[in-house]
Amino acid sequence: MNITFEAMAAKLSAPEGWTFSDGPYGLEPLILPPAAAPDEEVERLRLATTPGDGLKALCPTLLTHGDSPLPMGTQSATGTPHPRIYWFRWITGHQISFVLWRLLIQEMRTAALADGARQARAIAAMITYVRGYCSMLLYTASCSRDLYETLIRPSMFLVHPGFSGTWAPDFAAVRQLFRGRQPGWSGSGDEAAALRRAVGLCRLIHSGVAAKLVPAGGSLLQDTPPYGTQRPELLGTLFDTYFMTARRPGCAERAVPQLLRRLEAVTLDLVEHGLAVPGEGERPLELRDEDVLEAERDLMGTMLRVGEHAAGLDASDLELQPQFVSQG
Numbered sequence: 001m002n003i004t005f006e007a008m009a010a011k012l013s014a015p016e017g018w019t020f021s022d023g024p025y026g027l028e029p030l031i032l033p034p035a036a037a038p039d040e041e042v043e044r045l046r047l048a049t050t051p052g053d054g055l056k057a058l059c060p061t062l063l064t065h066g067d068s069p070l071p072m073g074t075q076s077a078t079g080t081p082h083p084r085i086y087w088f089r090w091i092t093g094h095q096i097s098f099v100l101w102r103l104l105i106q107e108m109r110t111a112a113l114a115d116g117a118r119q120a121r122a123i124a125a126m127i128t129y130v131r132g133y134c135s136m137l138l139y140t141a142s143c144s145r146d147l148y149e150t151l152i153r154p155s156m157f158l159v160h161p162g163f164s165g166t167w168a169p170d171f172a173a174v175r176q177l178f179r180g181r182q183p184g185w186s187g188s189g190d191e192a193a194a195l196r197r198a199v200g201l202c203r204l205i206h207s208g209v210a211a212k213l214v215p216a217g218g219s220l221l222q223d224t225p226p227y228g229t230q231r232p233e234l235l236g237t238l239f240d241t242y243f244m245t246a247r248r249p250g251c252a253e254r255a256v257p258q259l260l261r262r263l264e265a266v267t268l269d270l271v272e273h274g275l276a277v278p279g280e281g282e283r284p285l286e287l288r289d290e291d292v293l294e295a296e297r298d299l300m301g302t303m304l305r306v307g308e309h310a311a312g313l314d315a316s317d318l319e320l321q322p323q324f325v326s327q328g
Contacts, residue, residue: 008102012084012224027091028261032170032255045256047253047310055307059264062300065267069297070298089266090139090152093136095258096263098168100132101129101133101312107129112183112185124309127194130199134205137205149213159238177199201292208289211286213310223301256311260310
């Protein structure tokens with residue numbers, strides 16, 4: 001696949017209702033508080049407005065389509081998808097993941113200090129955020145292998161020959177959870193089992209994405225000999241800069257609205273284009289697993305539940321919110 005400047009600059013229409021960035025599939029910088037070490041307190045991300053009002057204002061399309069199965073294969077009717085769609089998905093999907101990790105850290109720490117119903121609510125939110133990360137893995141990796149090899153992988157290589165997701169500043173505090181290490185405060189047996197299933201699904205999807213995009217099995221970090229400095233603060237800054245993420249103290253109230261804006265833009269994209277690439281060929285075995293396929297079908301529903309939890313809705317509101325908004 002040859003991605004020329006002309007192909008990248010070709011006209012791309014925005015989905016109806018698009019308000020993100022300054023044009024179709026444009027990007028926005030993400031502003032987050034500084035990353036914290038696993039044992040440090042973090043600024044709590046929160047929505048400064050009424051939860052329902054925040055969702056209605058920032059996620060109208062997600063509220064309408066959150067109960068609908070993900071449209072599959074709609075891109076085939078419009079020919080070859082525009083490369084900028086997948087660049088948007090790569091950057092914006094990762095930005096969403098960064099906010100999800102921050103929210104996950106909050107709920108992990110709440111669950112560690114709480115018990116009873118409050119702990120159960122925190123674990124339920126954790127499960128939702130883990131499944132939200134599963135959805136973003138599927139979304140960011142929805143490009144073809146050709147496009148990944150000619151556009152995305154080279155862009156990371158140009159930033160650093162050994163560019164790696166392990167440099168993500170916010171991931172350090174949740175790394176052990178995603179590696180399958182169950183917290184000691186895992187709640188009831190049912191809650192612990194549900195969290196284990198969500199983490200297991202994440203690991204399965206991550207493995208499938210690697211098999212799809214890098215079938216030879218070598219990441220940039222694995223394929224590159226030791227190169228230059230290995231200072232963690234520099235590598236973290238390189239990672240943030242690549243994904244258009246800046247760190248500022250005292251900006252906790254900005255994070256959730258930024259998340260909701262991105263969830264709305266992703267919904268508009270998926271309603272317009274679906275997820276699958278036309279003529280993609282056979283998927284890796286991991287991505288043909290029924291649990292993965294179900295996660296794909298429920299991708300917009302998962303995003304809606306992420307938005308509801310992030311906005312601070314009570315558990316009793318979570319099932320009623322979409323219907324309430326659609327009637328209003």
